[in-house]
Amino acid sequence: MSDEFDEIQGIFFEECSEGLAVAEEGLSAMASGDVSPDVIAGVFRAVHSIKGGSGAFGHNALLGFSHRFENVLDGVRAGRIEPTDDICQVLLNAFDILSDHVAAAQSGSEPPADDDMLHRLDMILEGPSAGAAPAPAAPAPAPEPASDEFGFVPVAAQVEDFDPFGFEPVAVAIDDLVPAPEPAGWMVRFAPSRGAMANGSEPLLVVRELESMGARITGVDREKLPSLAELDPEESYLVWDLALPASVEEQDIRDCFDFVAPDSKVDIEKEEAVVVPSADVLPFDLPTLGAAEPVALETIAAPAEASPTVVALDLPKGSEAAKPAAKAKAQGGGESGQTIRVDLSKLDQLLNLVGELVIRGSILSDRLSPADQERVELPELSRLTRQIQDNVMSLRAQPIRQAFSRVPRMLRDLMAETGKKVILETTGETTEVDKGVIEKIGDPLTHMIRNAVDHGIESAEERLAAGKPEEGTIYLSAEQKGARIIVRIRDDGRGINRARVLAKAVERGIVPAEASLSDEEIDALICAPGFSTAETISNISGRGVGMDVVRSNVEALGGRLEITSVPGEGTTFTMALPLTLAILDGMIVRLAEQRFVLPLTNVIETVQPEPGQVQATSPSTEVIELRGKYLPVRRVGEMFGMGSSRPPEESLVIIVENESSGHVGLMVDTIDNRREVVIKSLEDNLHPIRGLGGATILGDGAIALILDIDALVSANGVGGKYAVKGMAA
Amino acid sequence: MSTEEGAKAIAERKIVTFTLRKQLFGIEMSSLLEIREWEDPTPLPSVPSFVKGVANLRGSVIPIVGLSERLGWEPSELHSRSCVLVVAIGSRHAGFLVDEVVDIVSINPDEIQPAPDAEVNDASAIAGLVKIERRTTEAGQDEAMCLLLELDALGLARQLPELVA
Numbered sequence: 001m002s003d004e005f006d007e008i009q010g011i012f013f014e015e016c017s018e019g020l021a022v023a024e025e026g027l028s029a030m031a032s033g034d035v036s037p038d039v040i041a042g043v044f045r046a047v048h049s050i051k052g053g054s055g056a057f058g059h060n061a062l063l064g065f066s067h068r069f070e071n072v073l074d075g076v077r078a079g080r081i082e083p084t085d086d087i088c089q090v091l092l093n094a095f096d097i098l099s100d101h102v103a104a105a106q107s108g109s110e111p112p113a114d115d116d117m118l119h120r121l122d123m124i125l126e127g128p129s130a131g132a133a134p135a136p137a138a139p140a141p142a143p144e145p146a147s148d149e150f151g152f153v154p155v156a157a158q159v160e161d162f163d164p165f166g167f168e169p170v171a172v173a174i175d176d177l178v179p180a181p182e183p184a185g186w187m188v189r190f191a192p193s194r195g196a197m198a199n200g201s202e203p204l205l206v207v208r209e210l211e212s213m214g215a216r217i218t219g220v221d222r223e224k225l226p227s228l229a230e231l232d233p234e235e236s237y238l239v240w241d242l243a244l245p246a247s248v249e250e251q252d253i254r255d256c257f258d259f260v261a262p263d264s265k266v267d268i269e270k271e272e273a274v275v276v277p278s279a280d281v282l283p284f285d286l287p288t289l290g291a292a293e294p295v296a297l298e299t300i301a302a303p304a305e306a307s308p309t310v311v312a313l314d315l316p317k318g319s320e321a322a323k324p325a326a327k328a329k330a331q332g333g334g335e336s337g338q339t340i341r342v343d344l345s346k347l348d349q350l351l352n353l354v355g356e357l358v359i360r361g362s363i364l365s366d367r368l369s370p371a372d373q374e375r376v377e378l379p380e381l382s383r384l385t386r387q388i389q390d391n392v393m394s395l396r397a398q399p400i401r402q403a404f405s406r407v408p409r410m411l412r413d414l415m416a417e418t419g420k421k422v423i424l425e426t427t428g429e430t431t432e433v434d435k436g437v438i439e440k441i442g443d444p445l446t447h448m449i450r451n452a453v454d455h456g457i458e459s460a461e462e463r464l465a466a467g468k469p470e471e472g473t474i475y476l477s478a479e480q481k482g483a484r485i486i487v488r489i490r491d492d493g494r495g496i497n498r499a500r501v502l503a504k505a506v507e508r509g510i511v512p513a514e515a516s517l518s519d520e521e522i523d524a525l526i527c528a529p530g531f532s533t534a535e536t537i538s539n540i541s542g543r544g545v546g547m548d549v550v551r552s553n554v555e556a557l558g559g560r561l562e563i564t565s566v567p568g569e570g571t572t573f574t575m576a577l578p579l580t581l582a583i584l585d586g587m588i589v590r591l592a593e594q595r596f597v598l599p600l601t602n603v604i605e606t607v608q609p610e611p612g613q614v615q616a617t618s619p620s621t622e623v624i625e626l627r628g629k630y631l632p633v634r635r636v637g638e639m640f641g642m643g644s645s646r647p648p649e650e651s652l653v654i655i656v657e658n659e660s661s662g663h664v665g666l667m668v669d670t671i672d673n674r675r676e677v678v679i680k681s682l683e684d685n686l687h688p689i690r691g692l693g694g695a696t697i698l699g700d701g702a703i704a705l706i707l708d709i710d711a712l713v714s715a716n717g718v719g720g721k722y723a724v725k726g727m728a729a
Numbered sequence: 730m731s732t733e734e735g736a737k738a739i740a741e742r743k744i745v746t747f748t749l750r751k752q753l754f755g756i757e758m759s760s761l762l763e764i765r766e767w768e769d770p771t772p773l774p775s776v777p778s779f780v781k782g783v784a785n786l787r788g789s790v791i792p793i794v795g796l797s798e799r800l801g802w803e804p805s806e807l808h809s810r811s812c813v814l815v816v817a818i819g820s821r822h823a824g825f826l827v828d829e830v831v832d833i834v835s836i837n838p839d840e841i842q843p844a845p846d847a848e849v850n851d852a853s854a855i856a857g858l859v860k861i862e863r864r865t866t867e868a869g870q871d872e873a874m875c876l877l878l879e880l881d882a883l884g885l886a887r888q889l890p891e892l893v894a
Contacts, residue, residue, distance in 0.1 A: 352788065594771065640774040682773075682783070685821045686792040689775050695783055695790045703771040703785050 061111035191265035355678035401429035456493030
């Protein structure tokens, strides 16, 4: 279909994922005991709006499921269903299936199997009164209305595509008010505005949605239909009469018209076959319906022995006034800060431009004489530039909750697969991180959680035997420390079995058999490529591409991964990530005349070695003596195969700090200057390269590669597996 | 225009032809972003030798690939007509070093023949063979075999597990 349609549909799916996040948060709160009306109503609204949109876009499977899900939630909201722990669990599981439905609708793939879940939802809905006679299934489609030339046949057939909805008495509040209602129903008269199709409110979809609730078309008013010669196929001329079973709630009917063009005419009337309710027991609360007085429209031929209560929903023109009640309700009356949706690439572009501006500013400043640099315009200009930069960055900042939100679902799946019981505790979800970081930590996070459940947390029996609570706990936390975000995943499981890890690493040839390694070094082995300790390949983890990928991903982000483990008490994975992926404060250094950027974050000091200060300890390793201490030195040029032949005395050694290796010296030829650089990723067009954190474009248009200090420092570390290969050219 | 001609125009594909070691190659015109003069790119560590380095393409960093080596032949020798074809492969951009850009020609997809397997190291990179007319008749030859390249197969993205292994 058209791009425009795709775009609108794209917005729908975006809203779906927001809605799912809200629903999941609410359901999780319910599961942990918070069943306040606000929470329940929030979940209901989220599911309801997913349902609304899915109908409009014709995602029938999603519509069907969300409708049944919503019914149960409505019951909980109205207090008819007690939100016990068991029921909350079912709701959470139903939520998972709803997520799958949304994903299936989005990808156009086969909808998930939901029969079992629908059955469970129905069980809840029937509740204690399950013994009540099941409601009749949706009425069969009406005998062919004399309007088949308009193609209603396929529409009617669609009813078969739906599972017959269970119209249990429990869903109908009216039953409590109206004594002994006979099976009667709702009469709906729907006259789409002439321009309805131009507005995207395709009447067919509305009719289908009504049909999904058991509506049948009882008549079509073709009076306005012009002769074929005058017919404009893009206009809507017909007026439909539909009949719905009485068991349908009026609100549900009205919801179908949520998105109908404002000047369409919709009349909903209740047809009571036998009992005429007295005025004080009107089956619904009229004032809330928007139109003040019930108005019977002459156009409606009142059924013979019915006493209709007609509500005219003559939607006012002008969209501000349209759908007033529904919309206000959907917002939950909550604060509605003005927001706009912006394509992320536009923000990226803006950030790039501001970055360039900052760089030009510092180049300009460099070129001026010191006296001119202090002129008031220049500091003012750079201050403003800074402010713009900070603002743009804050636009991209998002709470890390977005990355955490997929964890609960995953844990539920993992618990089902492994039979282990795990509680998740999260803190610091509101910590704001650059959107790019959030997008990229999802996979590493997923993998670490899987590892924690699969390898860390013991089975319930094992835990009890060890004197631990039966349920394992995974703590997920985020906090900001300086220019870094620290994300921790801690479990209270069995910890890393170092003897086994080492044995495995020797067996796989990752370390030599005679190697003597510290505990930390052994822990780090689980990140070695091709390492997996799982005895049997489970479908959760243990495919051998586990922690090494996690580590590469984290490092590709300019972050660090650390592992600490206490046998019997658990393991902690700590990811230290940069706050932003966009800008970096660095030193421009030269290696064999090529310029590189060394990030300043870890730089301690720079040393100009005296003759004899740098000494070899083996043909390939050197140390520098600094104030009585010997620190390892790495010749960066040689690591990159650039053959820096300069003697140490003519080089510079930059001492950097690294959490795993302590202080290490990096030998470079010279240092040009210090500069803020805009990070350009290599993987946009190529792929991440070990030892490099990206590239940047210098003032003269040349490219300088950004060094990844952590990778360089650990390059000759355990096993030598990480040695950086030679430069290509 | 008769309907027959119309259908033919639609079916025709435009390709850019260029040479590597005197052999004629072609890529889809629609993938070509621009043609640039050769400038030494910034070399990269830890990459296969056919990746010559990275260059600045209006603010983004793109890899420059020696196409001849990528296809398994000797590296191209640089000369005054050496140039870089900047192409889009999916959402990624890359520059390919070629010996000389020749022409833009229309070909009929029906005339493309499948490539024999043993032609190059990476046979999948050759989408097919097609005979095209040369505008300049060199050495009396006015038709030449052109190897059509499958750009997707030349993609440079590598999965992380491969990288660290």
